Amino acid sequence: MQESVTQAATTDQSQEHQPGRGRLGPLLCWAVVFADIGTSVYYTPGILYVTVGKLAGFFVLLTTFVFILLTLKYAEVSARFPQGGGVVSVAAHALNPWFGALGGMFILVDYFLTAALSCLSGIFYFSVVFPVLGPNALWITIAVLTLLGILNWIGITESATVSLIGALIAFVSDLAILVTVFSHISLAEALHLFASMFAGNAVTPVKLLVGFGGAFLAFSGLESISQLSPVMKTPRKKVAGLALLLVVVTIGLTSPLLTTFSTLLQPQEATDPLKNSQLVSLLAGHWGNIWLQSEVAISASALLVFASNTAIIGAYHVFMALSRMEFLPSFVLKRNRLRGTPHYSIALATGVPIVVLLLVHGQLDLLGDMYAFGLLGAFSLTCLGLDVVRWRERHAARNRAAALAELRESQQNGHVSREAELALTAESGLALNGHHGPQSSRQSTHGEIVESSERSYEGWRGLWYTIDFYLGVVTTFLVTLAWSINLVAKPLATAFGGSVALLGMGVAFYNYRSHRLMGRLPVPVTTIEDHLHGSILAVLTANNPHNEDVIRTALQSADGRPVVFLYVGEPRVARTPRLFEVVDPYLEDEQAKELFGKAESQARRAKISTRRYVYRPYEPGTIARVWQIVHPHDTIVPADEVPRIEDINPDRISYEISPGGGMQVAHMVKRW
Numbered sequence: 001m002q003e004s005v006t007q008a009a010t011t012d013q014s015q016e017h018q019p020g021r022g023r024l025g026p027l028l029c030w031a032v033v034f035a036d037i038g039t040s041v042y043y044t045p046g047i048l049y050v051t052v053g054k055l056a057g058f059f060v061l062l063t064t065f066v067f068i069l070l071t072l073k074y075a076e077v078s079a080r081f082p083q084g085g086g087v088v089s090v091a092a093h094a095l096n097p098w099f100g101a102l103g104g105m106f107i108l109v110d111y112f113l114t115a116a117l118s119c120l121s122g123i124f125y126f127s128v129v130f131p132v133l134g135p136n137a138l139w140i141t142i143a144v145l146t147l148l149g150i151l152n153w154i155g156i157t158e159s160a161t162v163s164l165i166g167a168l169i170a171f172v173s174d175l176a177i178l179v180t181v182f183s184h185i186s187l188a189e190a191l192h193l194f195a196s197m198f199a200g201n202a203v204t205p206v207k208l209l210v211g212f213g214g215a216f217l218a219f220s221g222l223e224s225i226s227q228l229s230p231v232m233k234t235p236r237k238k239v240a241g242l243a244l245l246l247v248v249v250t251i252g253l254t255s256p257l258l259t260t261f262s263t264l265l266q267p268q269e270a271t272d273p274l275k276n277s278q279l280v281s282l283l284a285g286h287w288g289n290i291w292l293q294s295e296v297a298i299s300a301s302a303l304l305v306f307a308s309n310t311a312i313i314g315a316y317h318v319f320m321a322l323s324r325m326e327f328l329p330s331f332v333l334k335r336n337r338l339r340g341t342p343h344y345s346i347a348l349a350t351g352v353p354i355v356v357l358l359l360v361h362g363q364l365d366l367l368g369d370m371y372a373f374g375l376l377g378a379f380s381l382t383c384l385g386l387d388v389v390r391w392r393e394r395h396a397a398r399n400r401a402a403a404l405a406e407l408r409e410s411q412q413n414g415h416v417s418r419e420a421e422l423a424l425t426a427e428s429g430l431a432l433n434g435h436h437g438p439q440s441s442r443q444s445t446h447g448e449i450v451e452s453s454e455r456s457y458e459g460w461r462g463l464w465y466t467i468d469f470y471l472g473v474v475t476t477f478l479v480t481l482a483w484s485i486n487l488v489a490k491p492l493a494t495a496f497g498g499s500v501a502l503l504g505m506g507v508a509f510y511n512y513r514s515h516r517l518m519g520r521l522p523v524p525v526t527t528i529e530d531h532l533h534g535s536i537l538a539v540l541t542a543n544n545p546h547n548e549d550v551i552r553t554a555l556q557s558a559d560g561r562p563v564v565f566l567y568v569g570e571p572r573v574a575r576t577p578r579l580f581e582v583v584d585p586y587l588e589d590e591q592a593k594e595l596f597g598k599a600e601s602q603a604r605r606a607k608i609s610t611r612r613y614v615y616r617p618y619e620p621g622t623i624a625r626v627w628q629i630v631h632p633h634d635t636i637v638p639a640d641e642v643p644r645i646e647d648i649n650p651d652r653i654s655y656e657i658s659p660g661g662g663m664q665v666a667h668m669v670k671r672w
Helices: 003-016 026-037 040-080 087-094 097-129 131-154 160-182 187-196 205-219 236-264 267-271 279-287 290-324 343-359 364-412 418-433 459-489 491-517 547-558 590-605 622-630 639-644
Strands: 536-541 563-569 611-617 634-638 652-657 664-669
Touching (some): 026 160, 026 290, 040 236, 040 267, 040 364, 040 459, 097 131, 097 290, 097 364, 131 290, 160 290, 187 236, 205 364, 236 279, 267 279, 290 343, 364 459, 364 491, 536 590, 536 622, 547 634, 547 664, 563 622, 611 622, 634 639
Parallel strands (some): 563 611
16 A cells, blocks of 8 residues: 555544544434333323233333343444444344345334334424414324424434433433322332233233334334444443443332323323323323423423434435445435435435324324334344354364364374464454454444354353343344244234335345346445455555456356455545444445446356455555464565565565466465
């Protein structure tokens, strides 16, 4: 690379690691998540009461324990996928790009219904103060959604500071309601109230399953923490963990109790079609006064509309990410000349919720039922993807442990075998990529899954990782169970969510097929968890006119062996991303995507069964770190790049003219 590029990368690195520069700490991350998930308590009691009656509070409390397990997984997702995207990134990297597209459809269903449900619920709460709005809530909601779409077209941006103010007001209001209720009833009366939930309500296996599945509505919004990864301070796992700890405490203190009191202390209101959607505010008025009731109604209404806007922003960013992944048409990315905003994406993110509201005639309980498909589908796919990543890490770690055991045995016997040398080299690779090296892959921002070398599975730490792994598997089972229950128990949700997902996947397949017919194959970046012995590493660099010569040489030299295509992109441009933006350099690098597409097309013709595509923005030592992970037999680079490649120690270097006589390429051969 040229000296100017190196200087730019160094500057970028220094800016990237400057603490607190325009990024969110635990408190602001909590605020953004609570401003989303904290609104669920305003509509969950009424919707859940329609399904399970007085047991609504019990099921929210029961599901809280699974919610806590979910937060552990989402904290890790936020750290592993710093580019954001949540379920889209997890599923695409861990399973398959098509699962990433499916995850995108699930989260879009979730966002569509969040926008519709939150906005409609916000108007219902506002009608507590202005009752004249109640009969016209549907049309007012449509007008508000249209206004939010226009504001996003103009260029309104989410503000974590505004979220903090709203979240604090909502949390203090929730606490004020609970303090007011407890000031009127004794602890004995409260315990008797909880016991009365089960009076005349036998918890049958069917009711237990249906209630468990439905109560996840109380925790919708948790997925937003993974969308904040690009704007988090580092270390991300610590920030996300502290933020979610605050979420667990604040939601755990408020949601189960407010659901219980709202439904048990107001049985008449809970059965009234209109008041059923205003239960928390009415609870404040019944046990407090009109001022508390009005304050809760106004703050709830504002926060719900704010959550609706957040869903619109999240939806159009997912649209754009799926388009950059080439699953959706490119027009989705187009920006208007006047404001520079993605008007087609915004129109879709706003228009679909409006259509949904019209289809269900503004019935809040139907929207709540429909919510389950996308929410639990996204939860399930995220959990499964993370389990797959963890399993791969454990498998790779066991292989390394076996190699290191061989090394120790060889050392004790006074000689070092070829296998032991391999283990020793692998260990040096760990130093480069693990916690003890200067370049920790946890700090990368290109979206690569954390390498297995970052974890030690020995001792107490290894015991915790084992427990954490199996807790994660249990979490996946419970969430998938809840989703499966809802698929059967809520056919409307299944019909709507399934239709949207199928339509979206149909568009994705058509778009993919169109690109293929035009000779361009959409290729996702892949990850390397372990060595690929005997492989070919083809190094491609930005703006290099000889990249295609490297591709042809690598494929001709492969002879059936695995080929890893490494594209070293331009240095990252230091900037603070917007909230909910998916920041993946590869998705924005058209040259890299086009080159990988050509490589994939030629690799298929050459019948190369194992091929990987790795993308890394340039920084010093980039090629060497990938080289250490892959352990290739042959590294192929343009001949003029050899002097600029650092920290690679091949056994020999040979040169040849590339197929077709295009240029001279170098083979850097290593016998590991």
